[in-house]
Amino acid sequence: MKDTYSELTVRPSNHLELFLDFLQTLFPETIEITEDALILRSEEPLEEIAWGAKAFAEALSENLGEPVHVDTSIETKENVDWIARYREAIKPVEVGDFYVYPSWEAPKEGKRNIMIDPALAFGSGHHETTSSCLKAIGERVKENDTLLDVGCGSGILGIAAAMLGAKVDACDTDPLAVENAQKNFGLNNQCVNEIWEGSAPGTDKSYDVVVANIVADVLRMIAKDLKKRTKPGGLLILSGILDTKEALIDEAFSDLELQETIANNEWLTKIYRKEG
Numbered sequence: 001m002k003d004t005y006s007e008l009t010v011r012p013s014n015h016l017e018l019f020l021d022f023l024q025t026l027f028p029e030t031i032e033i034t035e036d037a038l039i040l041r042s043e044e045p046l047e048e049i050a051w052g053a054k055a056f057a058e059a060l061s062e063n064l065g066e067p068v069h070v071d072t073s074i075e076t077k078e079n080v081d082w083i084a085r086y087r088e089a090i091k092p093v094e095v096g097d098f099y100v101y102p103s104w105e106a107p108k109e110g111k112r113n114i115m116i117d118p119a120l121a122f123g124s125g126h127h128e129t130t131s132s133c134l135k136a137i138g139e140r141v142k143e144n145d146t147l148l149d150v151g152c153g154s155g156i157l158g159i160a161a162a163m164l165g166a167k168v169d170a171c172d173t174d175p176l177a178v179e180n181a182q183k184n185f186g187l188n189n190q191c192v193n194e195i196w197e198g199s200a201p202g203t204d205k206s207y208d209v210v211v212a213n214i215v216a217d218v219l220r221m222i223a224k225d226l227k228k229r230t231k232p233g234g235l236l237i238l239s240g241i242l243d244t245k246e247a248l249i250d251e252a253f254s255d256l257e258l259q260e261t262i263a264n265n266e267w268l269t270k271i272y273r274k275e276g
């Protein structure tokens with residue numbers, strides 16, 4: 001990519017569309033059309049095209065027998081590498097032992113490194129709900145635990161649990177998330193035991209830990225399924241709860257023992273234990 005590019009503005013007095021047709025024969029790239037002008041951008045010189053537009057105005061004027069003028073101007077502008085800017089904006093996230101980083105950054109020594117590139121599936125580690133769940137998983141999940149990640153998104157929470165030695169199942173109602181999570185498990189050299197498109201009723205098993213970072217209204221709707229999938233004595237980690245919706249969750253899960261509430265800005269994560 002060059003440091004600069006040229007921007008040619010062609011402003012005809014009339015017959016804008018005829019100028020557009022003509023310029024499209026000379027310039028294969030996109031031409032921006034405004035109300036009274038055509039704008040061409042290129043890293044190559046545009047002087048010849050400007051000259052062509054002037055010659056075209058003269059020819060048009062002669063053929064139509066009416067005055068046709070054109071103003072042209074060329075400006076040199078600074079090129080911006082948007083991809084580089086975007087990448088600079090995505091910083092790694094550190095939560096306890098976990099270090100979540102995009103593929104263009106380096107992993108961190110001494111950490112449990114989780115490589116996740118931001119994609120359509122939610123879960124890059126930047127959101128308060130994801131980082132609170134990572135904290136809860138880091139503190140609570142033990143080797144050989146079974147864990148179900150409901151609403152796995154990118155798979156980040158399941159991957160973290162698998163790194164701690166848990167046997168992980170995962171599901172998401174969004175097929176793109178399932179695909180992305182499978183890919184991310186592989187990229188992080190972790191195994192997902194079972195993964196399916198759907199929700200908690202997609203299995204008959206019960207787990208030592210169930211984690212669901214969705215939203216309060218959905219958590220309430222699927223409360224029965226989440227409790228059913230949690231083993232007696234097991235943990236249910238719920239997130240995606242705005243503080244204004246706390247009462248709704250307290251009520252829907254009042255039959256479990258609330259062990260901890262993690263507040264991160266306006267987002268709450270609640271850790272429950274099912275009676276054993």
Ligand SMILES: C[S@@+](CC[C@H](N)C(=O)[O-])C[C@H]1O[C@@H](n2cnc3c(N)ncnc32)[C@H](O)[C@@H]1O
Nearest residue numbers: 122123130151152153172173174177199213214
């Ligand atoms: C906020 S994202 C969480 C992603 C990831 N687990 C994280 O913590 O960053 C919520 C995910 O839940 C999924 N989802 C929404 N409703 C669901 C449901 N009833 N059952 C399972 N997944 C659901 C969405 O498709 C989305 O991928």
